[in-house]
Amino acid sequence: MDNEETLATDLAEHMGSALSTDIQEFQIEAEDIDIPRLNVVQKTSQMDYGVGSLVLDKSHEILPADTQGECIVLRAQKMWREDIPFDEKEMPQIATDRAGMEDIKSESDWPIIEFAEIALLFPQPADSEDTDAYPYPIGDTNYALGKLNVAKDAYRKTYKALATFAAFNRGLPLHSRIWHFESQVMSRGKYSWYIPTLSVTKEPTPEPVVEFANMFQG
Secondary structure: OOHHHHHHHHHHHHHHHHHHHHHHHOOOOHHHOOOOEEEEOOOOOOOOOOOOOEEEOOOEEEEOOOOOEEEEEEEEEEEEEEOOOOOOOOOOOEEOOHHHHHHHHHHOOOOEEEEEEEEEEEEOOOOOOOOOOOOEEEOOEEEEEEEEEEEOHHHHHOHHHHHHHHHHOOOOOHHHEEEEEEEEEEEEOOEEEEEEEEEEEEEEOOHHHHHHHHHHOO
16 A cells, blocks of 8 residues: 555544544534524515414415414523514614513613513424425424514413413423414404414323423423
């Protein structure tokens, strides 16, 4: 074997060893995972989907309006923000704890509201052929992964439902049960809009999904 072949062999062996080491040391945290946005389509939404439908990444309809589907709750984080109207150019300040919220409240000219970001898994329905929407195989099922931003009525119908379950089931993770997701219409006077809702079932989450959710929690 000449010097060039020897160098190539040594380099291949070194890179193989380094790659193996890098993979073992690669630490994945929940914050590192790129999660696309979930939206409930409203009359003012600029998306080509039915009003009230749940859409992932503005590209895939996960649930049509007034349709109940199953999901698994991976994470729910409560936060606070300034309640600035959408037509204002000012970006709201956000706090992730009460101390930060009080700091914003003391100097802001806007009301402060609670909101939450909720990460959800949706199993691919048997009649769905949209493989791009459900790219993540867990056990025997493919799943869609998305995050939902909720405030006001939507916050009450989702995050508070999760908090109530947690309060009465100490030590039982949110992801241990299948949840029902549905977009429901809300009306006040002449105005109506759709909000997301979550309700717990008695059905346990499949074990492979529980294992994934535990990893997702870090």
